[in-house]
Amino acid sequence: MSPDDGSAAPGVAATGSHDDAFVTEDQETTRSSSSSQAGAAPAPDPTRSAAGGLVVAVDGPGGSGKSTVSRQIARQLRLRYLDTGAMYRAITQVALDRRIDIEDPVAVAEVAERTVLTIGTDPDQSTIHVDGVNLDEQIRTRAVTNAVSAIAAVPAVRARLVAQQREIIAESLAAGGIVVEGRDIGSVVAPEAPVKVFLTASTEVRALRRSRQLGEKGVDDVARTLAELDRRDALDSSRTVDPLSIPEGAIVLDSSTLSVSEVVDEVMRRSEHLLAPAP
Structure with a gap:
């Protein structure tokens, strides 16, 4: 992808190389409007590519452990890793910094249109930069957490970020594949992913x-x-638009009483015919 001049889809994906307490998605580290609702033609699902790579989609609510589990799966299988939640958080941080009314979808969509996101996909050091500035720490605050759902509900924001997420997935397939986590990966971003996981846990x-x-x-x-x-x-x-839901065919796991390794082992066991390590 070429650098964004404000008119192209935001951001580029940096290539990535390739714990037993759970950490929330907000520490380690959601959606797209369906393209038709956003006024754009439906984008092709990158997991239909013949590139030969593997896509693992991991969804679930906040605190379910999906970031920690996704990173561990990516490390174990030597795949790249994409935290889609960080992308929505970055747009949220920019909106808050600019004192944009997050309940104004037109203003929020304009922020997303003009913001250049650069994503790192190394599971050991995933990063996100906005207009060249690293925001890894800033986007994990309570203020961002409490505002991100409003940002993620704007169809234009979701359509724009999903388009970028699919570009990153398509690029990663040629390098072996990628583990992608969020709230709509198996249902919207990559519904044809061969491995889909939905993690949950009790609210407490x-x-x-x-x-x-x-x-x-x-x-x-x-x-x-x-x-x-x-x-x-x-x-x-x-x-x-694209509510949080359990994707069809997903492996559903409750992590409330499980360690990270136990969750990862169960995913591997139930997907052993598909989860083959990259050569």
Whole structure:
């Protein structure tokens, strides 16, 4: 992909090389409008490519452990890794920095149109840059977490980011493949991915994980985080455009009482006929 001049799809993917406590997606580290709703022609699903690579789609709500699990699968299979949630968070951070009304879809869409995202796909050091500035730390704040669902609900934002995500997937297939995590990967971004995983966990467990990630330990802190997770779950699941849902054919795992290695082992066991390490 060529550098973005503001008129092309934002960003480029940097090539990537190739724990037992769960960390939330917001520490390690969601959707696209269907192209028809965004006014664009449907983009081809990159997993239909004959490039020979493997696409693993991992979906689930915040705190389910999908970032940690996705990274570990990518390392184990020597694949690239894409955190799509970071892309929505980056747009959210830019909107907040510019004091854009996040409830104004036109203003939010303009921010996404003009923002250049550069994505690193190394599972050991995935990065995201906005207009050349690294935002890995800034996008993990509570403020971004609480605002990102509104940004991700804007059809134009979702269509633009999904187009870029599909470009990254298509490029990665030639290099062996990629593990992609988010909230609509198996249902929208790459519905033909041969391996689809949906991770979940109880809200209480997810709240504890998120609070640990934020460095909070108090009962009131966890209660606040739990309420925020409930709110985001409701927004993401009831959204009219590409809501959070279990993709057809996905391996569904509850990580509430499982370690990272146990989740990864179960994914491998149930997908051993497809999950072949790159040569």
